[in-house]
Amino acid sequence: MMKRYSISAAIKTAFGVGALSLALIGCNGSDGKDGEDGKPGEIAIDINSATAVQTQVEQASYDETSKTLSFEFSLTNPNGVAVTGLETLTDPLRIAFGRMGTRTEAFTPFSLEDGTQVTARADGNEQIWLSYRNTTKNGVPMTGTNNWRPTRDCPENETCLEYLGQGKYKITAPNIIDTNGLDYDYDANQIQGIYVMTYGVGQNKLKNVEAYYWDPLTQQSVSSPKKVVEMETCTNCHVGQDHIRHGNYGNTADGCGFCHTDYTVYSGSGVDGEGNTVEFNFDGSTKGLIHGIHSGLTEGDRRELGKFSSVIANPAKNPAFAYEFDGAALDSEGNPKAELNFPTSTADCQSCHVSYTETEETLPEDLTTHALAWFADKDVVSCQSCHGDYHYGNRTEVIGEDTVLVGCVVCHSSSDGNTRGGAFRHFAGHEKDSREAASQAGTLVDASYSQINWDEATSTLTFTMNLMKGEDAVTSDYVPRVTLYVNAIDAVSPDAFLAGRTSGSASVNEDGSYTVTVDGSNGGYGLPSLAEAINNGADLAITSSFSTCFSNKTSTLSALDTESNCTGVLSPNAAKTEFVKLDGTQGSERASAVDYENCASCHNNDMVARKGAAHYRNADIHTCAQCHEAGDYNSMIVRVHGTFGKAHGREDVQSLVSSANCSACHSDSNFGLENARSTPMRWNRKDDTFSSPQAGVCASCHVSSSYDIGGGQDSAKSHIESMGGVVAGSYEEAMLNSESCLTCHSTDKVAELHKQD
Template sequence: MMKRFNFNAATKAMLGAGLLSLMLAGCGSDGSDGEPGKPGPVGTPISKVNTLKSKINSASVDTNGFLTINFSLSDANGAAVFGLKNTDIGAVSFGRVGSEDEIEGLTDVEGQAREIWLSYFNKDKGDGFYTGSSYFQGKNCEDCLTDNQDGTYTLKLNKAIDTLGKYDYKADMVNGIYLGIKTANAANVNLVNNSFFYWQPSSDTTQAKPKPIIADETCQSCHRPGHDGALAMHGGKHVTLESCTFCHTDYNSYMKDDKDENDQVIGSHKFDGSIKGMAHEVHSHAFYNGIFPQSASNCQTCHQPSETLTMADAWKADKDSATCLNCHNSPYAVPSWHWDAENNQILENKQNCVSCHNDPDGARGAERAHYSSNDSAQAAKTRVIFNSMTYDEASKTVTANMTVKHGDTNVTLAQIDSSPYSHGGFTSAIVFNGVVKDDFLVNYQKVGYDHFSEGADGSIDVTFSDSDFKVAEVMGTPEVKVALSSQLHVCFDGKGAVANCKPVADGVIPNSGPYVPSDTVYFNVDGSKVDKTPRVQHAEMTACQQCHTTAIKHRFSNDIDGCASCHNGTRDKKGNGSSNLAYIVHSKHYLYDSSGNGFFKKTDCQTCHGKDGFSLKKIAADAAPVAFGKTEDETEQTLVSPQTAACASCHQPPYGLSETTINHIVTNGGVIGTGHGVAASDYDAQKGQEACATCHTDSQLLEAHSNWSFDH
């Protein structure tokens, strides 16, 4: 009879281990280790990162013209990122530095061929036209990308070099690669990155970026990354100027259809698809359509002088007629004797612009035409200096003394535009006002040319009294700081030199230049100068000048105060609405491009207002109310309380000013009516202690505006 044994759990485990060991020993093991398992991935999966950066580490080209790229991906902290897929490779473009002599018909100055970029991926556009835009896309290859699971990748293109037989691959020249990645994380946030690599394949040595003409950051001062109007072309994967240059080479051209208002083709024209051709074309039309705030003729808006860009001055070279013709392509932009009216184009024998317009030997070239011999550019270099201000209380008369300088030379009275202004007064004037507790005191006062006279040492006196202007009201206000700025026009000779003004019929002066810049200067009543502005600065002019440079409406000030001295809280429109600076600026900054897409939205507060210029806490509780129009019978101004006015300058009906919202404002101490303002005579009775900033803190305002779209 077999005996039965009872084992507890621990005994069973020990016995099981022993039996297992015995069984393994009986397998005839030679004692060597088995194959090691494949290590797990190193880094963070791409689905979990919010920022992506790529770096091309090396590249090679095989004998059949196929490119292989070794690159790495990292997150914002530099840690490795794995998990990129073939379809995430949005673009790979490839090319080299070459000479324009390699392209038939491109060289304008014989023997002085320019250095240009040549793409290795050309596209045939028919009729003899071609472009460099046939780039590789990962969606067209299932096995081109190898993820090494440690943040490094190898990409072998299935697309060979094809220049359409125009030129050859050259391993001894500087070659370059553009890698564009576009993917998304688990939260469906787009991750876009453009990276570049330049090297000489024959020696396998890295090279500096060729043709450094304009920095990406220059474009991005207006085309801000992550905002409306950002450079995000062709599906949002090309987000830098440098990426554009790989495809939009100098030889890019093709025929483009002209369409009428019904989208019907009515003709065609040769289109310059080079990066310079498109940039000049887009910015010229965008300026005239009110989107781009600076004329494309102001070259240095984009071609900014730079010590770090070795070719920053290349636009002055006068070797490329195509650049001229990008803008000078209409009867309004060229001399009449250059234009072929019958064929609506520049005469064929005038199309090689640089054969004549070249400095220093020929007619004025790019730099002289746009700057040193250009009236508008030279007007921007003229300046107004307020030397002194005196006040005679007995006669209630102010005398301001100013010097107008062009370089080191004083501008005389005879050289200042004395013509009448179309809306009354004079074209040239100074602006007189006063500030108390951050607020200007009176509606704008332009003291015109008829009050100007010759002063000492080439200066100009401006004398005016209470009989014509609110002198006593300004000068008699306790703690007032007197504000002076200018609105002057200086006359030129048509070639950038200051000249005497030449009136014609009705006093019109055709050789008058644009507004001369001026800073706002403050004085105490006793004539002593005030070192800095007494006003809270809600924005800095430098923020405006990132896009506007020198072309801000009524260009007369290098500071915000110059604008606000006229567009202040005392000024209304003749009907509904305010002429206050906040109202005017906000109304101008919802911009759409030619396709109807948003370019700039005013809800992006910090673009203009910096860190905290938008803060309601900066508006004092005892600040003056803001004029917002007139009553229906036009007998009285209507007013809005100051913090409320800041909000109402943007929130116009039907957005944000419903009856419910108005009641909410009033409940919290604001003064506003259903038609915006309340009659001035009723304002004090309704005035409370505004409490807007209690809830509408800086962080809350930014959060409330962060996702505001053009569709709202």
């Protein structure tokens, strides 16, 4: 607001209103000037009062003469209000600085175990991100970025963090480049980048990260020059937290790459089978860490793969696998703190990377051509991040005067079209002249159902099932066993399975199809029988689960031996649930408040991630609900993903997805009680207790025995029941409820209480 000169209270008292008026009238207008507008007051909040901050770099440059990086940025709260006081804090910012370059620029000659001196890499021209600030750890060079801090690294008697007013700041960083002996320096012909981290600032310990890139030749900002994956690939699983592994460094792929460069090497230690501590170095790049962490190194059933114990886990070749070391999760005795079994498998490259393509025109928006490098096999050591140095992983060739590291890809290259290509052999059905991952081929098999017949008199359901892989029939010659479950669903309100899960038996027909017979007379889990639901006009939900035998390293069907054993690879199918009417036409699909794609973004290779669970691999959400339906399904989901629960002992899950974050599983506003189902939800299948629909949604967290949120289980239960809800009653009691939870707990209120954005 604009201000004019004011008259102080003292003057008003001395002259009085009348005298002051006369004095003003007596002034000659030509002798004085009107008061000028004062400067606008700054609209801002102090850093210690802010509850969230964000930065926006406006310009950046590097002066080669003074060897100084400088940039300006604004600091605001999410509403755009300026935030002041950053320059008064002890350690407010950390800055990473780097540029695009080549592998050759960061290469350091090294010796192999046999004494061979490696002087170059075959992929030396590949573009990578180079850090301008490298460091050494435990005697191992090139361990990424030593972030610059304006308070710690600013020269004496200089100001490196300056407040410019209106929420704008300026960083001046002299002598910021220190590559720690690597033979590269500033290059104005390359894209430059900075990563700005507000590091736990103010009384509320706020954090924020931002990557900013620019072209020195034009001084214009540019997009990320080496965007390899869409950020959603990471945040689809790492939901509801602001960092993936440590500190305040953020969870963006850009941020990881500033420190975990492609040439980063870490030192580590592990424990061998005899309890001895073993020291070794391992790949500390973003790629190496992600591949290693997400492969589930310490999970027992992962380590039963062919050649695993004898080759991949050979201590002399690959200590990271042999000694069950994941780089961060070791206890004081050097053992893993928890077993790892991530639902995303690095065995399928497309779990994280874009689908392979021959043309750049089909790249998703904002991705760079580096997103395609995963299937071009350009990196001579990328295979070793999982497979270690076996089978000539450190192979060299003499080229001119150099001994060149050519690695695995000298043979395993997809780019030259040979059948030993490295990347393509990690998934099935790619239609390339290369090996395929037989372990993934089962997802290519589909099930269809026809000739459905319901005999009301005997309560018997029969139908024909055909299994097909494209145009190839998948008969019992390739499938040792088939499991089938059948349920019923209301065609008008298909928001729940109506009956107890009912098993079906399959017999083989001469044409390779299967005849399935289901006895629908028996109920289960405290629910009506399948016969009762069908007789009332319900549609069918059919789930088939089976594994198919494929020849190793292909998606070619392989016949079982005479004892019905698979001598190749037994690969699970997708375990999808199909919805059909009795006349064989498409039935009503079960409606779910949960968006299945939110589940599949993490569980894209193992829907069942529980240790030792071998059932329903790759299942969809309807398949899970065949067993965990009508009540304990919700409870199971929040128990596994809950911040407060024990999650089957899986604390690693809790750090990824919090059930307090509704959007982690739900889309839009379908987490509200308006979307509660029309039938009761099972509370406990062991004693056949049920909750009313709205109560079940809330109670699955707030009254669950897996939780003790503020010690309020009993009070939450009492509150729910006082509003007409049933928490743990009979099916009939839960059906006859008159609950009114929705009266107060609207979608907006649920979002507010769960701190949804």
